[in-house]
Amino acid sequence: MPLLDIGLLIVAGFFAGLVGFVTGLASIVSYPALLAAGLPPVTANVTNTVAMVAVGVGALSxxxxxxxxxxxxxxxxxxxxxxxxxxxxxxxxxxxxxxxxAVVPFMVAFAALALLLQPRIRAFAGERDLPRTYMLSLFVVAIYGGYFGAGAGVIFLASALILTSETIWRATILKSFLLGIANLVAALGFAVFGPVHWGAAAAMAIGALAGGWCGPPVVKRIPPSILRVVIAVAGFGLAGWLWMR
Structure with a gap:
C-alpha cells in the first residue's frame, strides 16, 4: 500500500474515532476513506469493522x-x-x-428522530427503565453493527436514552463500549472468513485508537441538550446520504 494511502487512513481513522465516539457516525468517515484507498466495497466493509474496534479500545482506556x-x-x-x-x-x-x-436509511432516520424527541418520549414513558426491551434493542442494533454499522452508534444512543435512565454522557461511553464489543466479535469472524485488508486495517486502527481516546473529554465539555441535537441532525444527514447513494 502506498505511503500516501497509509497516511490518509491514519488521519481518517483519527477523525473516525473522534467523530464516532462523539456522534456514533464513525463509518461515515472511515468507510469512504477505505474506498478512496482503492479497496472494493465488501473488503472495505469488513476492514472497516476490524479497524473500528480500536475506537472502543481507545475510548475505554x-x-x-x-x-x-x-x-x-x-x-x-x-x-x-x-x-x-x-x-x-x-x-x-x-x-x-x-x-x-433498503431499510438502513429509515433505521438511522428513525433513531435521529427519537433522539430529538427523547425528553418527550421519556416523559410519556413515565421515566421508567425498560431493561428487557433495551436488551432486545442492543441485540438488534448489534446485528446491524456487525453487518455494516453506518449510524449504528446513533441507534445505540437513542435506545439507551429512551429505554434507560442513563445520562447522555454515560450513554455515549456505553454506546462506544458496546458497539466496540459488537465490532470485536464480528472482526474475529472476518479475520477468519472475510477478505480483510490487514495493512489498511492497521493504519486506520492507529488513528482510530487516538481518536477514541480523545472522545470522552470532548463529550464531557459539550452541553447534553446541544450534543443530543447535533447527533440527531448528523443522523438525518447520514440517513439522506445512505438513501441517495
Missing amino acids: NSTREVADTGPKLWRWVLASAAGGIVGAAILLGAPEGSFE
Missing part, C-alpha cells in the same frame, strides 16, 4: 471507571451486543449483497 460503575447489568449488555455482532457478521458473509441497504 480513557473512561474505564464510568464503564465499570455500570454494575452487573453490564455483562448482560455485553452478551447481547456480542451475540448481535456474531449474527451481523454471519449475515454479511453469507447473505446476498444488499440485504439490509
Whole structure:
C-alpha cells in the first residue's frame, strides 16, 4: 500500500474515532476513506469493522471507571451486543449483497428522530427503565453493527436514552463500549472468513485508537441538550446520504 494511502487512513481513522465516539457516525468517515484507498466495497466493509474496534479500545482506556460503575447489568449488555455482532457478521458473509441497504436509511432516520424527541418520549414513558426491551434493542442494533454499522452508534444512543435512565454522557461511553464489543466479535469472524485488508486495517486502527481516546473529554465539555441535537441532525444527514447513494 502506498505511503500516501497509509497516511490518509491514519488521519481518517483519527477523525473516525473522534467523530464516532462523539456522534456514533464513525463509518461515515472511515468507510469512504477505505474506498478512496482503492479497496472494493465488501473488503472495505469488513476492514472497516476490524479497524473500528480500536475506537472502543481507545475510548475505554480513557473512561474505564464510568464503564465499570455500570454494575452487573453490564455483562448482560455485553452478551447481547456480542451475540448481535456474531449474527451481523454471519449475515454479511453469507447473505446476498444488499440485504439490509433498503431499510438502513429509515433505521438511522428513525433513531435521529427519537433522539430529538427523547425528553418527550421519556416523559410519556413515565421515566421508567425498560431493561428487557433495551436488551432486545442492543441485540438488534448489534446485528446491524456487525453487518455494516453506518449510524449504528446513533441507534445505540437513542435506545439507551429512551429505554434507560442513563445520562447522555454515560450513554455515549456505553454506546462506544458496546458497539466496540459488537465490532470485536464480528472482526474475529472476518479475520477468519472475510477478505480483510490487514495493512489498511492497521493504519486506520492507529488513528482510530487516538481518536477514541480523545472522545470522552470532548463529550464531557459539550452541553447534553446541544450534543443530543447535533447527533440527531448528523443522523438525518447520514440517513439522506445512505438513501441517495
